[in-house]
Amino acid sequence: MPKLVTVLAAVLVGFAGVAIAHDVAGEHGREEEDAHHHLAEANGVRALHAWTRATDEKTALVFVTIENASGAEIRLEGAESGVAARAELVGFRLKDGEPDFARLPFVPVKPGHVLILQPRGLAIRLSDLDHPLAKGEEIELEFHFDSGHLPMHVQVEATDAAQHSHAGHQH
Amino acid sequence: MVPEFWNEFWYGLPVTVQDAIWFALLLLPATLVGIVVVWSYRPFSLVSAMIWRYRWTNALFVVLIAISVGLGVGLIAQERGIRKGTARAAEKFDLVVTAPGSEVQMMLATVYLQPVDVPLLDGRTYDAIAANENVALAAPIAYGDSFGDSSVIGTTAAFVTHLAGDLADGRMFAGLDEAVVGARAGLDLGASFTPAHGVGDAAEEDVHESVSLTVVGRMAATGSPWDRAILVPVESVWKVHGLPLGHAPGREGQIGPPFDPAYFPGTPAILVRADQLWANYALRSEFTTERTMAFFPGAVLSQLHGLLGDVRQVMSVMAVVTQVLVTAGVLAGLAVLIRLYARRLALLRALGAPDRFVFSVVWTYAATLIGTGAVAGIAVGLAAVGVISGIVTARTDILVEATLGWPEFDLVAGFVSITVLMALLPAFVALSRDVITDLRS
Numbered sequence: 001m002p003k004l005v006t007v008l009a010a011v012l013v014g015f016a017g018v019a020i021a022h023d024v025a026g027e028h029g030r031e032e033e034d035a036h037h038h039l040a041e042a043n044g045v046r047a048l049h050a051w052t053r054a055t056d057e058k059t060a061l062v063f064v065t066i067e068n069a070s071g072a073e074i075r076l077e078g079a080e081s082g083v084a085a086r087a088e089l090v091g092f093r094l095k096d097g098e099p100d101f102a103r104l105p106f107v108p109v110k111p112g113h114v115l116i117l118q119p120r121g122l123a124i125r126l127s128d129l130d131h132p133l134a135k136g137e138e139i140e141l142e143f144h145f146d147s148g149h150l151p152m153h154v155q156v157e158a159t160d161a162a163q164h165s166h167a168g169h170q171h
Numbered sequence: 172m173v174p175e176f177w178n179e180f181w182y183g184l185p186v187t188v189q190d191a192i193w194f195a196l197l198l199l200p201a202t203l204v205g206i207v208v209v210w211s212y213r214p215f216s217l218v219s220a221m222i223w224r225y226r227w228t229n230a231l232f233v234v235l236i237a238i239s240v241g242l243g244v245g246l247i248a249q250e251r252g253i254r255k256g257t258a259r260a261a262e263k264f265d266l267v268v269t270a271p272g273s274e275v276q277m278m279l280a281t282v283y284l285q286p287v288d289v290p291l292l293d294g295r296t297y298d299a300i301a302a303n304e305n306v307a308l309a310a311p312i313a314y315g316d317s318f319g320d321s322s323v324i325g326t327t328a329a330f331v332t333h334l335a336g337d338l339a340d341g342r343m344f345a346g347l348d349e350a351v352v353g354a355r356a357g358l359d360l361g362a363s364f365t366p367a368h369g370v371g372d373a374a375e376e377d378v379h380e381s382v383s384l385t386v387v388g389r390m391a392a393t394g395s396p397w398d399r400a401i402l403v404p405v406e407s408v409w410k411v412h413g414l415p416l417g418h419a420p421g422r423e424g425q426i427g428p429p430f431d432p433a434y435f436p437g438t439p440a441i442l443v444r445a446d447q448l449w450a451n452y453a454l455r456s457e458f459t460t461e462r463t464m465a466f467f468p469g470a471v472l473s474q475l476h477g478l479l480g481d482v483r484q485v486m487s488v489m490a491v492v493t494q495v496l497v498t499a500g501v502l503a504g505l506a507v508l509i510r511l512y513a514r515r516l517a518l519l520r521a522l523g524a525p526d527r528f529v530f531s532v533v534w535t536y537a538a539t540l541i542g543t544g545a546v547a548g549i550a551v552g553l554a555a556v557g558v559i560s561g562i563v564t565a566r567t568d569i570l571v572e573a574t575l576g577w578p579e580f581d582l583v584a585g586f587v588s589i590t591v592l593m594a595l596l597p598a599f600v601a602l603s604r605d606v607i608t609d610l611r612s
Binding site: 106107109115121 | 178255258261262448449451452453456457459467469470472473474
């Protein structure tokens, strides 16, 4: 009888172990998948946490963090997206006391430096959106660098969001 | 969903035309009601006689409406004026580099001269910024001393020119004991002064008592707190504090850049300007490091304006609520006023005047009071923003030029439309009164 109990206990522990291992592996897999979703990398250039705000207007601003680990100066020149007729690099300024965005030809990023596209700063402006953007949706966008193009997912956050919902995660 | 062609048409119109259309649309209900009510009648001479008969009572109503409308539009215009004034004051500060800390605090210190104790940037950092290929101007901004209610700021001649253009009077400082004053600083050309260590109540008057600086120039007005500042060569600030003068031995008499990093004592902030907007963003990325913080004062200010945006909405709601309360008061008052005219109106009806004519007389009378009050309200609003702007400018040194714009005119148009629509009620009430009773009263 004690032997049977030991066997049963071993089986249960075994199941539990397998289940936990499966869960952990699943969680890890999801995290990895999630990380890949919010990170794009090519030629030593990393783009992290691209996001925009939900809107039913015709324009939207896309923000992202770009890390230049390529060892050479790169230039962010713009972008393109299937959901918008135009995607251009813009910079924030105050014009007569009112917020305004001016089109920029490019912005260079020195090697080892980080360029942050954020509200009231740099952004990619999507114009003539072909549909309203809803929170939770993802759109595809391709950043244009002088060193090449970098495609990535752009997370649509709430209308009043100030950052990506995963901001702070070091994917 | 709005049709595509409509969006293209609407957004293709000039902004002024869009504003004018909005204004016309807001006035449209009042106009349409007016046309329908007075159609085929001419109640105006009778109405003017009615207004003249009780002119002081009517004048009181007009004044009440005018004050209410004036305060409403003045409040909104003032908020916009302050927002624009603070933005204009920050316009010349493209990019500011300081030691890491609070962007808001550093913006207040650098742009609005509300100095704080902060770590200094060293000569190596200044040199790296000044030598950057994209930098057109790198000026130290060394604050901490004062004279009376003026901050004494150490900087370069290039910054003075960048800030205010050519001097309005005198010449640029050229020696360690010379200063250029802002347009509103209380010192005349040729005046000498001894700066105090620190600012405000904490200023120590006798720390630099052996120092005497002479005013040699006056800047043109900038509409910012810098109009009250005293600008001296940054070397002068260093000398006053017993520090190296920023230049290698043998060049101690030099004023302005280039500075020698080994003899550069430090500066709380550096104003950086590039000729292109994109270059400013590149510089920001470059100078955001563990030892330095680079920020756009305009962006920080816009963030603060964003927070104030909620206050603006509250103010707008308050203005509308005030208008509604006044409308209710006006209507109640009109009902009372109509009683003053009850006998005359009853006489009109007894003589065979059609009900619609009497209705148009009562409505036109009410609409005239409302319209006159609203127009007078715009004048009250203009006067109010003029007075308040003057007080704010005097107290903050930030030039606030509030003027009435389309948002205010829209508010007035909306008020007029709603009120004259509601004025139909007293007109109906006037018709429902018994003729015989009123004739006997």
